Each structure stands twice: as C-alpha cells, then as structure tokens.
Amino acid sequence: MLPLVALVGRPNVGKSTLFNALTRSRDALVHDEPGVTRDRHYGICRLVEGRPFGLCDTGGLSGEEEGLAGATARQSLAAIDEADLVLFVVDGREGPSGLDESILAMLRKRGRRFFLVVNKTDGIDLGASLAEFARFGVEKVIPVAAAHQRGVPELLEQVLPEL
Ligand code: GDP
Numbered sequence: 001m002l003p004l005v006a007l008v009g010r011p012n013v014g015k016s017t018l019f020n021a022l023t024r025s026r027d028a029l030v031h032d033e034p035g036v037t038r039d040r041h042y043g044i045c046r047l048v049e050g051r052p053f054g055l056c057d058t059g060g061l062s063g064e065e066e067g068l069a070g071a072t073a074r075q076s077l078a079a080i081d082e083a084d085l086v087l088f089v090v091d092g093r094e095g096p097s098g099l100d101e102s103i104l105a106m107l108r109k110r111g112r113r114f115f116l117v118v119n120k121t122d123g124i125d126l127g128a129s130l131a132e133f134a135r136f137g138v139e140k141v142i143p144v145a146a147a148h149q150r151g152v153p154e155l156l157e158q159v160l161p162e163l
C-alpha cells in the first residue's frame, strides 16, 4: 500500500490543478465552476527520487449538508480520515474565507496532521498573502502556483519526509 496524501479545500482553490501538477496527468477535472469534481479521485505521484505516494483529489467542502454538496463533503471527509497527510489548499488571491475557517476547524477537530498550501501565488504580493493566513496558526505553510508548476518541488520536499 502506498502512503496517501489528500487534497482538501473549498471549491475552486486549485486542488485539481495541483493534483494534475503532482501526478502530471490531465485526469482530474479542472473547471472554473465550483464543485465540478464530485467524487474522490486517486492518482499516483511518481518521483525520480523518493518513493511514490498516492494522491486523492476531493470534491471540496461546501459547508452544505444537503443533496449533492452534502455527498461531496462526505467523500472529502472520508478522504481526510484515510489519508496519511492532508494538504489543506487555500486561494492566495482571495485570501482567507469563512469556509476556509470552517475547514480549518474541522481538520483540527478530527485531529488530522495537515499542511497549509497557499495556491495561486502567481502575480500577487506573497508576503501580504501569507501574512493574512498567518492567523490560521498552521505550522507548515507552503506557497505554490499549481497552474504554473511553481513551488511544487518545494512542496514535495516537505511532504515526502512525512510519509
Ligand atoms: P478545485 O475546485 O479546487 O479543484 O480547483 P481547480 O483546480 O478546478 O481550479 C479552479 C480555477 O483556478 C481554474 O480556473 C484554474 O485554472 C485556476 N487555478 C488553479 N491553480 C492556479 C494558479 O496557480 N494560479 C492561478 N492564477 N489560477 C489557478
């Protein structure tokens, strides 16, 4: 069994784009419409150096409990519980949102080990963006621009020793 990393976060922060960057596939649906990835989606990150690990892209947590959004959220929770490490992905352009705060609280309540991955850091003031997320109090914060493959090697450098 490969170790498993789960990508978790609210819709549209770039989880599927990061999944693609890590697995180098176009498999995961990347879409502008929030909530387009409904099911858990698994892939493998194969590295030249370091052992491979499994990756799970989740549909995102909408905060809703009913209907499709509720089913998607339950899938995300299942992924969180089965993962060895969770990557909590947020949007560096939009900054912290209420839904981010809910997800943060949920991860802490579940006692999951997680890193905060600040995506979409291309073309923004990185220092200001990271300062905004500092109040989340997460020990490990990793800036990336998944759409441009930026920060991905640094992310892997942090993830691999945890698996
Ligand atoms: P998900 O809902 O969290 O899976 O988000 P997606 O991966 O589907 O991405 C949502 C949108 O954000 C798409 O339009 C992506 O092209 C865009 N996006 C993803 N990563 C980046 C990034 O690093 N920089 C910028 N500027 N946009 C990004």
Ligand code: MG
Binding pocket: 015, 016, 017, 029, 030, 036, 037, 058, 059
């Ligand atoms: Mg997605």
